Amino acid sequence: MDFFTPTVLKAVGQATVETLQMVLISGVITVIIGLLLGILLHVTGKGGLAPVRWLNAILSTVIVNITRSVPFAILMVALIPFAAMLIGTALGPIAASVSLTIGTVPFFARLVETALRDVSAGKVDAALVMGSTKLQTIRKVLVPEAMPGIISAVTTTLVTLIGYSAMAGLVGGGGLGRLAYNYGYVRYNMPIMLATIVIIVIMVQLVQVIGDAIARKVDHR
Amino acid sequence: MITVSDLRKVYQQDGKDVVALDGVSLEVPTGKIHGIVGHSGAGKSTLVRCLTLLDQPTSGTVAVNGKELTNVSTDELRNARRRIGMVFQHANLFDSRTTEQNVAYPLELGGMPKAEIDAKVAELLELVGLTRFAKGYPSQLSGGQRQRVGIARALATDPDVLLCDEPTSALDPKTTDEILDLVKKLRDRLNITVLIITHEMHVVKQACDSVSLLEGGKIVEHGNIEQVITNAEGTLASTLLPLPGDAPRIEGEGPILDLLYTGGQATQPVISSIARLFNTDVNVLAGSVEQLGNQQYAHLRLQLAPDADLDAIVNHLKSTGIAVTVKGAK
Numbered sequence: 339m340d341f342f343t344p345t346v347l348k349a350v351g352q353a354t355v356e357t358l359q360m361v362l363i364s365g366v367i368t369v370i371i372g373l374l375l376g377i378l379l380h381v382t383g384k385g386g387l388a389p390v391r392w393l394n395a396i397l398s399t400v401i402v403n404i405t406r407s408v409p410f411a412i413l414m415v416a417l418i419p420f421a422a423m424l425i426g427t428a429l430g431p432i433a434a435s436v437s438l439t440i441g442t443v444p445f446f447a448r449l450v451e452t453a454l455r456d457v458s459a460g461k462v463d464a465a466l467v468m469g470s471t472k473l474q475t476i477r478k479v480l481v482p483e484a485m486p487g488i489i490s491a492v493t494t495t496l497v498t499l500i501g502y503s504a505m506a507g508l509v510g511g512g513g514l515g516r517l518a519y520n521y522g523y524v525r526y527n528m529p530i531m532l533a534t535i536v537i538i539v540i541m542v543q544l545v546q547v548i549g550d551a552i553a554r555k556v557d558h559r
Numbered sequence: 560m561i562t563v564s565d566l567r568k569v570y571q572q573d574g575k576d577v578v579a580l581d582g583v584s585l586e587v588p589t590g591k592i593h594g595i596v597g598h599s600g601a602g603k604s605t606l607v608r609c610l611t612l613l614d615q616p617t618s619g620t621v622a623v624n625g626k627e628l629t630n631v632s633t634d635e636l637r638n639a640r641r642r643i644g645m646v647f648q649h650a651n652l653f654d655s656r657t658t659e660q661n662v663a664y665p666l667e668l669g670g671m672p673k674a675e676i677d678a679k680v681a682e683l684l685e686l687v688g689l690t691r692f693a694k695g696y697p698s699q700l701s702g703g704q705r706q707r708v709g710i711a712r713a714l715a716t717d718p719d720v721l722l723c724d725e726p727t728s729a730l731d732p733k734t735t736d737e738i739l740d741l742v743k744k745l746r747d748r749l750n751i752t753v754l755i756i757t758h759e760m761h762v763v764k765q766a767c768d769s770v771s772l773l774e775g776g777k778i779v780e781h782g783n784i785e786q787v788i789t790n791a792e793g794t795l796a797s798t799l800l801p802l803p804g805d806a807p808r809i810e811g812e813g814p815i816l817d818l819l820y821t822g823g824q825a826t827q828p829v830i831s832s833i834a835r836l837f838n839t840d841v842n843v844l845a846g847s848v849e850q851l852g853n854q855q856y857a858h859l860r861l862q863l864a865p866d867a868d869l870d871a872i873v874n875h876l877k878s879t880g881i882a883v884t885v886k887g888a889k
Binding site for chain 2: 458460461465466467468470471474478479482483485556558
């Protein structure tokens, strides 16, 4: 009854590191690109700070809506050649991060856009009346005022990424998803299956608890 | 001083033109508090947005101390805006910033050194009496305190004009008076020009030197308080100094007069002098006498005896400077 042999333990450890790698790399890039895209979506939108109809239509319809309509499992497979071209290999957590990032950026951008929309128009008016440039209004008013919402969006996105990373693991990304498939599904090794579930649940809980704590800290409303 | 000339704003709505402002002109001299009153839909909000250039007026100009705000480049407009401090109905403070950081915001934009900002913010918070709330967040303040922060923030750039958009409409009566007293105090101390846009007549009575009535995008009545309150033809007189309750039912016969008068006349024994000079009876149907600013104002509704010499009495009253309207005679 010794399921957790040193070999297995090592595999679990490595898989956890790979999952963390995927979530971290794609998480950081998603937040950077998604934040910019979300701001752009809000600002160029109708009634935004600098409405640009055609740009908003392209960003909103073409990039965000179409990308979000494709189920992640399909998007991931479709992006394998692109990741291979970009990274030089289609295998490993770094290659998987490419499709993970592309899959979550539109999702995160929409959440950022919603958080920005919740900032009352009166605050933006006040910023403009006091002589702020549009860039100052975005940097010093819009984003700080939307920060509690943006932090929640980051939390939700990281949790989603942990889920997606398991899927990405199946098609070459490695990590806990791969481990659960290899040991739990192929060999029907129940304890290892359970171990991966426990690790993932702990990860998600940690992200949620830390995210909520930060959101509370920045929320002065 | 703020000068608005022939301001027009036409919106496009469903392909149709909607005229929100139809040639608004007004001038408020330095150090005066001017009220703009009107019902919702009269064009007050549009006027505020056009005065601050948040909306571009269709035509017309806005100038502060002779310098135009309209028809300037975006860079110039940003600087020009710093000459108008604006106070909003809901204060519109930034929740992510503390009280002092809110007041510091317009100074940060101007690139003022940190030490100078701190000194200026302390001075401004002192001015509005909120020094001990400096480190607190807006959510910890009451409505009146938030509005004080809003006023301090509006004054940070030492503007020439303070534009208040419904500054007390979200406040209770006591807090309203406190805020209006603060505005008057600041006007006296800083000799700043104040423009208050409101739907509350109480605000005009309490704080304004002069008033304009906005209706359908036009200024239909205009003048200092004394002028409008004694203008029997205008609608401002009866709204500023309404007769108490519903108009009383008229029982007796005889002509009915509405009298509006102020200052010197208000201290005269108007009624007994009519009775004495014309040897007739006078009945007071309703009346209201109020002290606004340093002036006393009276609005009386009288009924004369049926056989009284109406023309002679009206002429006598008018000759003493009282505005008279004859409401009807049986």
